[in-house]
Amino acid sequence: MIKSLALLASLAVSGSVLAQELPFAADRVVPESQAQMQLSFAPIVREAAPAVVNVYTSRTVQQRVSFFSRRTREREQNSLGSGVIVDASGVIVTNNHVVQGADELRVVLADRREFEAQILLTDEASDLAILKVETDEPLPVLPFDTGGDGEVGDLVLAIGNPFGVGQTVTSGIISALARTDVGESDFASFIQTDAAINPGNSGGALVNMDGELIGVNTMIFSRSGGSNGIGFAIPVDLVSRVVDTALSEGELIRPWLGARLQPVTSDLAQAFGLDRPRGALINEIYPDAAADDAGLRQGDIVLAVDGHEVNNDSGTRFRLATHATGDDARFTVLRDGREISLDVPVLPAPGIADPQPFVPEGANPFVGSSLLELSPAFNESVGLDSFEEGLIVSNIRRRSLAANYGFRPGDRVVEIDGRRIVTLDDFEDMLARLDGQETWPIAVMRRGQRIEADIRLF
CATH class of the missing domain: 2.30.42.10 (PDZ domain)
Known part of the structure; x- marks a missing residue:
């Protein structure tokens, strides 16, 4: 383990024990001399940088031949990001948006060795992806910060490959912790830093003064596209959980409080x-x-x-x-x-995340539609309110009864003949009970509005 920069600073001041004089933690001291200001981050970088890699991706995209033509041609699109080796066997963590849609992945180490990489796990919600490269010898690893004692104002280093210029190290401080008001994730709790982070740094390492990984750099706040001193990293607590899942369970099951x-x-x-x-x-x-x-x-x-x-x-x-x-x-x-x-x-959301569509039969207004049962698991997977209940119309066959009666995909069936519809069993029971009935009192929710109608079947 590397000695902290703060400890080196305290030893550099002859005849002074700053930890006894200052009113805060013994391992955090304010520089008091020119000698302290000239201390270097080089020892930390020497240990940490070999575990930070470049991630190159290529994907095939369809491009129109010209504005006036509908013809397309295939074009290879290349992009780059960064990654961090977290297991000596060749396990690498990076951002999901770095590898999303990639047809081919290539990882280049700091010593310029190259490897083809395979994806073990991707998680869009946390914007993390776990890669694996095959190697005959152990790779350098960046250890996790397991102490969880980082504070606003602590010095940090960002290591990555901005703009594809090659591995680069920038320094700064932790500007804020537990930022939940940025990004689009429901699981956001970012570390904010003013260490310069630019395009290509995504998936790279945010390192503390003990040479430990405290976060994976993921995005910047910028109007120009360049660094404005507001960057964000995914905390190592979540990174560690996703890595463990990739190496053991294989599927990340999202906890749901309810x-x-x-x-x-x-x-x-x-x-x-x-x-x-x-x-x-x-x-x-x-x-x-x-x-x-x-x-x-x-x-x-x-x-x-x-x-x-x-x-x-x-x-x-x-x-x-x-x-x-x-x-x-x-x-x-x-x-x-x-x-x-x-x-x-810590439990997953109840229900089925990918339910089979139900296709009604018999004499009822829903013939020609497909419906899915809402549940917290399904709702979470498609971005609906987790607490919503009922059946949602997923498809309408053209010129069917359901189409003629005005049902639309996205309609949520909440009531039939005055009875609340919560589950598929409720729905099937009402279809059997009212089969062939002339009038069907039905209530659906459409774009937040309740629509009630007495549908005449014949």
Whole structure:
């Protein structure tokens, strides 16, 4: 393990023990001399850089011959990114967007050795991908930061291949932690840094002063496309979980709490007697889901998960996502003015993520349609509200009864003849009960609006 830069700095000051004089942690000190300012990151880079690789991808795309022609021709499109070796056998982590759609993957090490790479696992939600190269000898590895004690203001290094110019190292600090208000992921909890990150750095390493991986660089905030000193990295907690999954379980199963959360505003904080807005308020619990099993209640305020503060749904989801299915996560909850702790089981969303379409038969208005049963698992996979219930129309055959009666793909059947439709069993039961009936009172939800109609079958 490399000695920290802060420790080197303290040893460089003759006759002074800064850790005893300064009011903060002994391993974090402010430079006091020119000698300290001239210390180098080179020892850290020498150890860490060999484990950072370049990832080259190629994909075949169809391109129109000209604006006036519909004819297309195949063209090979090349792109690049970075990656980090996390296992000596040749396991590499990078961003999902670096390898997405690639027909061919090539990894180039810092010593210029090249390997063909295979994809072990990709996860669009976390924007992580795990690659594997075959090698006859152990490869250099960048160890994970298992301490989890990084703080805003800590020095960090970003290592990657910006713009394809070759391996590059930039330095900066941790600008913020647990950023949940950037990106499109429901599991966002990014490390923000001002170390220069540019296109091509994606998938590269964010390294602390102990030479450990604390995050995988994933994106920048920029209007020009270049670095503006606002870059984001996926924390190593989630990276480690995805790597473990790729090497053992093979399929990443996303935990689902089964509670609808909202941030605590100033008004809510005042109403609940909080000194400031903090935590996430539970305003709905899904029956028999993990939150329900653990004893969480509507009106509870989730303050922390595993000792980490959370303030919204994304932060809570991220903390759950760092656990394997079957683990327990420790929730700190404010209930009736006092804090309590609950062990919440880490469980997948109930239901089937990829259900088989149901095709109605008989004498009913749905003939010619295909429907899918909504469930938290299915809804999560397609981006619908997890709590929505009923059956959704997935397809309508042209010139069918369903088409003639005005059903459209995306309609959600919620009621038939006054009976609420929640499951496929409910739907099939009503079809059997009303088969051949002249009038069908039906209610569907379409783009957030409830539409009711008495459909005459004959």
